[in-house]
Amino acid sequence: MLAGMGRLEIKPEQHAALVDGRPLSLTVRELQLLVTLSEHPQRIMTRDELFAEVWGGRPRSDDRSVDVYVSRLRAKLGEALPEASLIHTHNGIGYRFSPDD
Amino acid sequence: MLAGMGRLEIKPEQHAALVDGRPLSLTVRELQLLVTLSEHPQRIMTRDELFAEVWGGRPRSDDRSVDVYVSRLRAKLGEALPEASLIHTHNGIGYRFSPDD
DNA sequence: GGCACCTGTGAAAATGGTGTGAACGCAGGC
């Protein structure tokens, strides 16, 4: 089986992300971010795109919200799926969600 | 054996919830709520869903009945099964029943 | 009536989420 995905299911309509059928305890923002990333697998998404989808509007030029929430999300995903590295950083650009890593 | 479930049996048709074969003394509302939650294990249920099933209709926007009854239910479950934490809060969304926690 | 219990409400206390600034660490270029 794949290291990460397959065990991870994302169900926005149920307000939940499941690992092996058990919901992660994500906050609303964390879940929104995960949903947004996972809706565009393998695509590099800029901070502006992510901010627009999750927070709406444009981030202040020095806004670090996206980074902070990516960090929080990684921490929780990493606990539930230690082998997987689902969210990749693309330096100077943004982040990419990679289901099968 | 599992910490919580296994020792807990819910018998809606008998209007009873048993721990180690002994009935909890739950009120009608408390039992309805427990039955409803336990019919959807591991699923995050919104207050609206729970209210609809237990009370019927929609709650007033500031109605805290669900919360209060969850609290009362937890108190009684906690007395009978101190180790178990069966009902989990999902902030901003609702509650989740987790049989094997 | 008097009692015991259930129910829903309001309000105070406790808990948890959010965004920000700052410190830290790492990667890539020189």
Next chain:
DNA sequence: GCCTGCGTTCACACCATTTTCACAGGTGCC
């Protein structure tokens, strides 16, 4: 290896939500 810029994480203050308590109205039983 050393700089520099960017990304990561931490700590905190503010705000929102949840939990718990106390109470008043209602119901049924004796």
